[in-house]
Amino acid sequence: MSEVSKSLDFIRTIVTEDLKNNKNNGRVMTRFPPEPNGYLHLGHSKSICLNFGIASEFGGVCNLRFDDTNPCKEDIEYVESIQEDIKWLGFDWEDRLYYASDYFDQMYQYALQLIKDGKAYVCNLNAEEIRHYRGTLTESGKESPYRTRSIEENLSLFERMKRGEFEEGTCVLRAKIDMTSPNINMRDPTIYRIRKAEHHRTGNKWCIYPMYDFAHCISDATEGITHSICTLEFEINRPLYDWYLDQLPVPCHPQQIEFAKLNFTRTIMSKRKLLRLVKEGHVSGWNDPRMPTLAGARRRGYTAEAIRNLCDMVGVAKSNSVVDIALLEHCIREDLNKKALRVMAVLKPLKVIIDNYPENQVEELEAVNNPEDPNSGTRKIPFSRIIYIEQDDFREDPPKGYFRLSPGREIRLKHAYYIKCNSVIKDELTGEIKEVHCTYDPETKGGWSTDGRKVKGTSHWVSAPHSIEAEVRLYDYLFLDVKAGEEEETSDFMERLNPNSLEILKKCRLEPGLKEAKTGISYQFLRQGYFCVDSVDSLPDKPVFNRTVSLRDTWAKIEKSQK
RNA sequence: UGAGGCGUCGCCAAGCGGUAAGGCACUGGAUUUUGGAUCCAGCAUACGCAGGUUCGAAUCCUGCCGCCUCAGCCA
Numbered sequence: 323m324s325e326v327s328k329s330l331d332f333i334r335t336i337v338t339e340d341l342k343n344n345k346n347n348g349r350v351m352t353r354f355p356p357e358p359n360g361y362l363h364l365g366h367s368k369s370i371c372l373n374f375g376i377a378s379e380f381g382g383v384c385n386l387r388f389d390d391t392n393p394c395k396e397d398i399e400y401v402e403s404i405q406e407d408i409k410w411l412g413f414d415w416e417d418r419l420y421y422a423s424d425y426f427d428q429m430y431q432y433a434l435q436l437i438k439d440g441k442a443y444v445c446n447l448n449a450e451e452i453r454h455y456r457g458t459l460t461e462s463g464k465e466s467p468y469r470t471r472s473i474e475e476n477l478s479l480f481e482r483m484k485r486g487e488f489e490e491g492t493c494v495l496r497a498k499i500d501m502t503s504p505n506i507n508m509r510d511p512t513i514y515r516i517r518k519a520e521h522h523r524t525g526n527k528w529c530i531y532p533m534y535d536f537a538h539c540i541s542d543a544t545e546g547i548t549h550s551i552c553t554l555e556f557e558i559n560r561p562l563y564d565w566y567l568d569q570l571p572v573p574c575h576p577q578q579i580e581f582a583k584l585n586f587t588r589t590i591m592s593k594r595k596l597l598r599l600v601k602e603g604h605v606s607g608w609n610d611p612r613m614p615t616l617a618g619a620r621r622r623g624y625t626a627e628a629i630r631n632l633c634d635m636v637g638v639a640k641s642n643s644v645v646d647i648a649l650l651e652h653c654i655r656e657d658l659n660k661k662a663l664r665v666m667a668v669l670k671p672l673k674v675i676i677d678n679y680p681e682n683q684v685e686e687l688e689a690v691n692n693p694e695d696p697n698s699g700t701r702k703i704p705f706s707r708i709i710y711i712e713q714d715d716f717r718e719d720p721p722k723g724y725f726r727l728s729p730g731r732e733i734r735l736k737h738a739y740y741i742k743c744n745s746v747i748k749d750e751l752t753g754e755i756k757e758v759h760c761t762y763d764p765e766t767k768g769g770w771s772t773d774g775r776k777v778k779g780t781s782h783w784v785s786a787p788h789s790i791e792a793e794v795r796l797y798d799y800l801f802l803d804v805k806a807g808e809e810e811e812t813s814d815f816m817e818r819l820n821p822n823s824l825e826i827l828k829k830c831r832l833e834p835g836l837k838e839a840k841t842g843i844s845y846q847f848l849r850q851g852y853f854c855v856d857s858v859d860s861l862p863d864k865p866v867f868n869r870t871v872s873l874r875d876t877w878a879k880i881e882k883s884q885k
Numbered sequence: 886u887g888a889g890g891c892g893u894c895g896c897c898a899a900g901c902g903g904u905a906a907g908g909c910a911c912u913g914g915a916u917u918u919u920g921g922a923u924c925c926a927g928c929a930u931a932c933g934c935a936g937g938u939u940c941g942a943a944u945c946c947u948g949c950c951g952c953c954u955c956a957g958c959c960a
Contacts, residue, residue: 329899329906493958496958503888533957593960639897641890641897642891652910723920
């Protein structure tokens with residue numbers, strides 16, 4: 323944080339206040355409670371940064387707790403990926419790794435307590451009947467005929483539920499609250515349901531599983547959480563959170579605080595929808611670089627620091643918000659600009675022959691590794707008579723404002739020489755430009771001229787015989803832009819899938835040093851963008867690079883506006 | 886026609902009765918061996934709307950309007 327005093331968000335204001343009043347004896351404990359039913363995504367990073375961030379800022383700790391109360395949806399694959407992602411983001415739960423299932427025995431005891439106190443009952447209405455009895459948003463519900471069972475009968479029935487004597491769906495344990503409550507969550511919510519499924523941690527020990535509202539508040543209280551931070555949609559559940567804790571002899575009563583989750587334009591964050599993209603094969607997996615998952619972001623080359631900074635910049639509030647994806651990209655560029663090694667790579671090669679350069683001569687030219695980082699040093703790159711430049715860097719018939727290479731014009735080759743185009747050789751049949759012939763000025767070695775001559779354009783290049791071949795994958799948004807006024811809900815989100823979200827370039831030519839490129843390191847392909855070695859598909863003799871994000875491209879913008 | 890939230894620039898978001906921070910985006914210009922980066926400038930007489938209180942209101946009061954969440958034996 324800078325010296326400019328940043329005002330506290332509303333949650334940090336609450337924590338500050340609580341500390342001042344010595345609430346919780348000055349203790350701060352938060353938790354990040356993912357359900358292991360999918361991979362973590364950018365949206366979760368806001369919650370992770372918030373919970374771990376607040377804990378560390380206020381001298382507290384943050385627990386990691388898997389909310390694993392539904393054995394039908396959860397999987398060990400997810401508990402592993404979630405831990406990996408949180409560590410990668412830069413946070414540490416130390417030895418405080420918990421599972422809601424750790425507390426199943428305790429929860430069962432609390433359920434018994436509610437029954438004994440006449441505050442819970444076993445209900446034999448089926449799901450449809452329960453829905454019917456619950457009433458609607460505007461009509462109050464009516465009481466279940468099983469609501470008045472005796473404590474003894476409830477105890478016995480609940481015991482038999484636990485022993486597996488009843489089939490799934492035949493009965494549930496319900497809290498006895500108020501069927502006329504204007505808050506539907508308070509109309510005798512379900513506490514336990516029967517699920518004869520194997521749980522990834524408790525195996526077959528249980529065939530009854532607690533519902534979220536019951537399990538979550540008890541887990542929080544058991545761990546001694548002080549501030550239970552969750553997203554806006556749980557606001558309506560807060561009275562129930564408080565009700566359970568008020569009825570039970572729990573060690574403490576955490577405060578639930580809700581904030582608006584993070585959404586981005588042109589992406590989806592719903593785990594259900596992301597799962598569908600994976601299952602239907604629209605992406606290569608949860609870690610496809612186009613996915614908003616942390617695994618995908620990491621593979622694409624996004625850095626943890628950039629994501630943390632983004633979370634800091636978007637702030638924390640209660641209004642539903644959709645952040646412009648451009649802000650994410652800004653944060654990535656801002657971070658990578660400081661860190662990335664500059665290299666030259668020609669993505670769509672165009673052969674250039676420098677006619678006056680000696681045939682077998684090769685020069686080793688010096689190039690700076692990162693002008694933003696004086697400690698990054700320099701490297702040598704080979705230069706020879708035949709080079710490749712970007713197809714985009716040559717126009718036979720240049721438009722207004724174009725200051726790259728074209729017949730009769732001179733440009734600078736970065737770190738090398740000025741070259742001037744003399745002629746173009748085209749395919750007689752297709753008219754496609756096959757090669758461009760130039761002459762170089764030996765007096766401009768390094769890219770400087772002593773006569774005050776100026777060139778407007780500077781191109782990147784590679785020496786044709788020295789360069790290595792690589793595959794480069796360019797990514798675009800997974801979803802098309804939502805047009806103004808377009809009803810998002812009326813159409814299936816799959817209809818908005820961008821058919822061109824992946825462009826694969828197979829014959830790219832890179833400067834030879836990139837043979838040594840390693841995963842986990844970001845490179846700036848000069849004038850193009852930030853790239854990294856693909857951690858899954860890249861092979862030593864067949865390198866694959868991912869474009870993390872392009873550089874800002876003012877010329878592309880100008881050109882587009884001219885059309 | 887229920888309850889709970891939220892409405893400040895295109896997008897986030899400060900502000901908490903004393904006369905609208907900041908970031909992104911956008912637009913100019915400087916600079917530049919990346920049309921990158923950097924720098925400088927511009928960008929809400931205005932805070933959903935309408936009344937009211939006050940010397941003074943985005944901030945307080947009243948009434949409207951709009952959007953979001955809730956009717957899983959999901960979380």
